[in-house]
Amino acid sequence: MHLLDAVRLAFQTLRVQKLKSFFTLAGVTIGVMFLIAVVSIVEGMSSYMENDFVAKLIGVNTFQLRRFPMISDASESEWREWVRRPRITFDDAREVAAALPEEALWSVESSDNIPIESRFSRPRALEATAIDGDYFRIRNMEISLGRLISPQELTLGTRVAVIGEEIATRFFPRLNPIGRTLKVGGTSYEVIGVAAKQGSIFGMSMDRFVITSANAPLQRLVNPHNLIDGMKIKMPTTDGMFEARETVRQVMRGRHKLRPSQKDNFVMETSESALEFWRKIEGNLVIAGVILPAIALIVGAMVIMNIMLVAVSERTREIGIRKAIGAKYRDILAQFLVEATTLSIMGAAIGVALGIILSQTIAALSPLPAAVAPWSIVAGILVGAGVGVIAGVYPASRAARLDPIVALRAE
Amino acid sequence: MTPGATEISGPGDPGLSTTAERRIVIGDAGGAPDKEWVIVARGLTREYDMGGEIVRALRGVDIAIRRNEYVAIMGPSGSGKSTLMNLVGCLDTPTAGEYWLNGMLVSEMNDDELARIRNREIGFVFQTFNLLPRASALHNVELPLVYGGVPATERRKRAAEALDSVGLADRKNHRPNELSGGQRQRVAIARALVNRPSILLADEPTGNLDSTTSAEIMNVFEQLAASGQTVIMVTHEADIAAHAKRVVVLRDGMVESDDRREKFATRMNG
Ligand SMILES: Nc1ncnc2c1ncn2[C@@H]1O[C@H](COP(=O)(O)OP(=O)(O)O)[C@@H](O)[C@H]1O
Ligand SMILES: [Mg+2]
Numbered sequence: 001m002h003l004l005d006a007v008r009l010a011f012q013t014l015r016v017q018k019l020k021s022f023f024t025l026a027g028v029t030i031g032v033m034f035l036i037a038v039v040s041i042v043e044g045m046s047s048y049m050e051n052d053f054v055a056k057l058i059g060v061n062t063f064q065l066r067r068f069p070m071i072s073d074a075s076e077s078e079w080r081e082w083v084r085r086p087r088i089t090f091d092d093a094r095e096v097a098a099a100l101p102e103e104a105l106w107s108v109e110s111s112d113n114i115p116i117e118s119r120f121s122r123p124r125a126l127e128a129t130a131i132d133g134d135y136f137r138i139r140n141m142e143i144s145l146g147r148l149i150s151p152q153e154l155t156l157g158t159r160v161a162v163i164g165e166e167i168a169t170r171f172f173p174r175l176n177p178i179g180r181t182l183k184v185g186g187t188s189y190e191v192i193g194v195a196a197k198q199g200s201i202f203g204m205s206m207d208r209f210v211i212t213s214a215n216a217p218l219q220r221l222v223n224p225h226n227l228i229d230g231m232k233i234k235m236p237t238t239d240g241m242f243e244a245r246e247t248v249r250q251v252m253r254g255r256h257k258l259r260p261s262q263k264d265n266f267v268m269e270t271s272e273s274a275l276e277f278w279r280k281i282e283g284n285l286v287i288a289g290v291i292l293p294a295i296a297l298i299v300g301a302m303v304i305m306n307i308m309l310v311a312v313s314e315r316t317r318e319i320g321i322r323k324a325i326g327a328k329y330r331d332i333l334a335q336f337l338v339e340a341t342t343l344s345i346m347g348a349a350i351g352v353a354l355g356i357i358l359s360q361t362i363a364a365l366s367p368l369p370a371a372v373a374p375w376s377i378v379a380g381i382l383v384g385a386g387v388g389v390i391a392g393v394y395p396a397s398r399a400a401r402l403d404p405i406v407a408l409r410a411e
Numbered sequence: 412m413t414p415g416a417t418e419i420s421g422p423g424d425p426g427l428s429t430t431a432e433r434r435i436v437i438g439d440a441g442g443a444p445d446k447e448w449v450i451v452a453r454g455l456t457r458e459y460d461m462g463g464e465i466v467r468a469l470r471g472v473d474i475a476i477r478r479n480e481y482v483a484i485m486g487p488s489g490s491g492k493s494t495l496m497n498l499v500g501c502l503d504t505p506t507a508g509e510y511w512l513n514g515m516l517v518s519e520m521n522d523d524e525l526a527r528i529r530n531r532e533i534g535f536v537f538q539t540f541n542l543l544p545r546a547s548a549l550h551n552v553e554l555p556l557v558y559g560g561v562p563a564t565e566r567r568k569r570a571a572e573a574l575d576s577v578g579l580a581d582r583k584n585h586r587p588n589e590l591s592g593g594q595r596q597r598v599a600i601a602r603a604l605v606n607r608p609s610i611l612l613a614d615e616p617t618g619n620l621d622s623t624t625s626a627e628i629m630n631v632f633e634q635l636a637a638s639g640q641t642v643i644m645v646t647h648e649a650d651i652a653a654h655a656k657r658v659v660v661l662r663d664g665m666v667e668s669d670d671r672r673e674k675f676a677t678r679m680n681g
Contacts, residue, residue: 005557016545321541324502325602326530326558328523404502408541 006338013311013339014346021343024307027300028347028387029354031293032380036355036372038289039379041362042282044371049278050271058271059234061241062138065096065248066230069267071277085265087227090214092255096231097133099251104244105234107133108214112222114185116210118171126167128184130222132214136162138234146178146193149213157215161189164207168194184210185221200367241270297383300347301391308340308395319399320407332400340392341385348384352377444511449609449641450476450499454508457494457664468494470664471508476643478609481636483655484645491664492645496614499643500535501525513609530559534603536613540595542587542602548574549583552602559606573601577631593624600631604640611635613644617651629654 014021058064068074068082093108100106109131117123132155135141136148144165153160161182168177168191177191189212198206212218214228223229233248235241245268252266267273312319319332327335356372363370444451455472458465469491476482484492497503498510501517504525510518512532520528529535542551552573556566574583577597587595596616603611613632617625633654636642644655652658660667 005563012545317541318543321543322554322558323526324500324529324535324541325555326526326606328526328558330523331526331558405497408502408537 003334003338006334007342009335010339010342014343021346024304024343025347025350027296027303028344028384029300029351031296031300031387032348032351032384033293033355033358034296035290035293035383036352036376036380037358037362037370038293039286039376040355040359040370040372041368042285042289043373043376044359044363044369045285046278046282047371048369050275058232058269058274059138059140060271061236061238062232062234063241063245063248063268063270064230064232065092065252065266065268067266069269069273069277071274073277073280086256088230088266089226090228091226092252093133093228093231095255096233096248096251099247100233100244101235101240101247103236103240105134105138107131107135107138107232108228108230109135109232110214110219110223110227110229114210114218114221116167116171116185117183118181120173120175121171123183124170126208126210128210128212128218128222130212130214130216130219133231134234135211135232138232142196143193144196145176146191148193149211154213155215157213157217159187159189159216160192160212162193162195162211163191164195164205164209165197166205166207167210182210184212184218187217189216245270297387300344301387304340304344304388304391305395307343308336308392309398311339312336312395312399315399316402316407316410319402320404320410323402323404324408329400332402333396336396336399337389337392340396341388344384344388344391345381348381348387351384352380355380443514443516444475446514447477448475448511449478449480449513450474450643451511452499452508453510455495455498455505455510456507457491457498457503458506468664469498469505472661472664472666474659474666474669476610476641479636479639479641481632481641481654481656482643483652483658484643484661485647485649485652485658486661486667488647490661492661493614494664495661496612496643496645499610500533500612501528502535526558530555531606532609534600534606534608534611536596536599536603536611536616538615538618540587540592540599540619542595542598544587547584547586548579548590548598548601551587551598552605555602555606569605570601573605574598576604577601591624592620593627596620596624596628597631600628600635604635610641610643613642615645615647617646617648625651 064070065088067085067087074082090108093106097104097106109129111127111129113125114128115123116126116128141148141162143162145168146162149158149160149162152158161184163171163177163182167182171177171182172180172191177194180191181188182191183189189210195207195209200206233241233244235244248268249264253264256265258265319327322332322335359370359372362368452472452474455469455474456467457469458467460466472491472495484495486492494503498505499512501512501520504520505518508518509516512528515528517525517528543554546554549567549570552570553566556569561569571580571583574580577600579594579597579601582590582594582598585594587598590598600616611632616632617628620628629651632642632644636656642655646652657670659669
């Protein structure tokens with residue numbers, strides 16, 4: 001018997017037993033649905049992390065020199081070692097900048113939550129950043145209103161600020177903030193630019209910031225004298241970045257007077273190294289996201305196996321008739337296997353559809369991004385087929401082994 | 412021996428009732444029979460183990476059937492008729508003895524080979540029709556061709572022809588429950604014939620039918636036999652058996668008599 005005949009036969013049977021088939025599908029449908037949803041969300045977060053989050057935080061061909069990693073799941077002992085490390089200073093930054101090739105872009109930055117207020121709003125502690133160097137170019141920051149802080153203003157410490165969109169609407173509701181005064185840590189700054197909207201990451205607004213020169217009074221509020229949070233270095237090429245990283249390492253090791261046997265007591269993070277942390281979480285999420293659907297699929301397989309066993313005993317006579325007119329072992333085996341597999345593939349297909357709907361709904365209702373991966377659709381269908389085959393083997397072989405005479409006598 | 416009987420049964424003819432003469436045809440165990448014999452069974456035995464108690468349904472049946480013969484098998488209930496038919500129809504395998512079908516030693520075959528023989532060589536008509544209830548008449552008739560690997564278009568054509576030949580051309584798309592008993596049995600006959608089998612077996616094909624319908628169905632078998640189809644039929648009605656050219660009577664799992672119809676009729680009348 002040909003596969004096509006077996007599939008046609010399976011559909012005939014399913015059509016006749018609609019209700020029973022529906023219940024048979026449920027387990028597989030639910031399993032595949034969750035599989036698709038979880039994979040989509042992890043996948044969505046993953047592409048988000050790789051394309052947006054880390055790129056916004058660090059950027060391409062860029063690395064940042066810091067005392068310890070920005071994102072990590074460090075252990076207690078690692079933490080203790082980190083907090084003993086010397087902090088990065090302006091003097092470090094100056095020496096590093098001097099050692100870098102001409103084409104390098106660099107910036108220093110220090111941030112903290114600082115009370116901010118304007119004539120139009122009550123004070124509130126929000127993130128303020130004191131910067132110097134090529135900060136705006138490294139971050140690719142676009143301006144939607146006004147202008148950026150000029151190099152001269154940065155050097156002179158002119159009391160001007162570039163603010164995020166959310167700061168603009170909060171402190172200058174329905175007003176043009178350009179030229180108006182914003183008090184940051186008690187000092188008045190003139191707002192000269194509003195940055196283009198950045199959106200949010202996992203529900204955290206990226207438009208809630210105030211930027212001033214590191215030579216302005218803000219610097220003293222965010223960091224003790226001469227200290228900075230870190231330094232960013234961007235090179236035109238990836239190779240250049242790795243070379244620059246070596247240069248910076250040598251300068252910093254020299255400044256920290258490290259002996260060759262000692263490890264670096266600073267980090268130079270690229271977007272890749274920040275991503276490693278995410279990949280660790282991702283792995284755990286995927287495992288959790290696979291175990292849940294796996295349970296549903298096992299239940300689904302057991303349901304299918306049971307339904308098929310019932311089907312075999314209900315259709316013993318039919319099997320007898322088929323064998324009497326020449327069906328071989330493998331014809332009957334194929335018939336029931338294809339039936340079980342068709343069932344579970346249909347369940348999986350419905351699960352894929354529901355999973356896509358579910359992940360889109362989650363993406364719409366929560367800050368979690370979701371991207372349906374094509375491979376997860378294929379995997380969902382294959383998993384469905386696999387469940388069908390596994391669940392179908394035993395009932396199908398029981399059917400195929402039936403003795404024709406015994407089967408014919410069944411009622 | 413009557414002169415008439417001698418005339419019909421030449422040397423090697425199984426229609427002789429004495430053991431000595433039958434042995435001439437049946438031959439010795441292990442030897443392949445001549446081509447003209449569709450069926451040769453030697454010492455066919457079938458025992459059922461009913462939880463320690465052995466039921467001996469057939470105890471050494473010798474039978475040989477020539478191509479184009481029309482044979483009725485008779486005997487009281489429980490005498491082993493169905494058991495014999497199931498063995499001849501390759502639905503079952505003997506506990507002992509050998510069975511040759513078309514020169515092939517069927518009693519030594521495995522399940523898949525038997526399935527192939529059932530598909531290619533045998534058409535079986537049952538008392539209870541044994542049609543697939545959810546399938547149309549056409550699909551029921553098509554089924555042996557499906558397992559025979561015949562392409563869809565050809566098998567539809569051949570199934571339609573087979574239905575046509577039993578006078579059901581206009582019932583192709585009816586399901587069994589939309590057909591009368593006689594029509595169902597015609598569908599079953601069409602199914603049995605669609606693979607052009609070398610033997611057509613029928614185990615009490617009219618057992619579930621009223622007398623008028625029975626006569627119609629017997630007519631179908633009669634015509635098939637007349638057209639050269641080898642037919643073996645189990646029945647316990649003497650007037651139905653009278654249609655056959657040869658009658659084999661079983662009793663207690665053994666051949667009680669195996670004779671030409673004429674001879675049987677004489678015995679019945681006398
Ligand atoms: N599957 C079976 N298991 C046990 N005994 C059986 C089985 N089939 C038939 N028999 C026994 O074998 C004998 C012959 O049965 P059967 O061939 O059906 O007789 P008939 O068809 O002549 O009425 C009976 O005694 C019956 O009870
Ligand atoms: Mg019987």
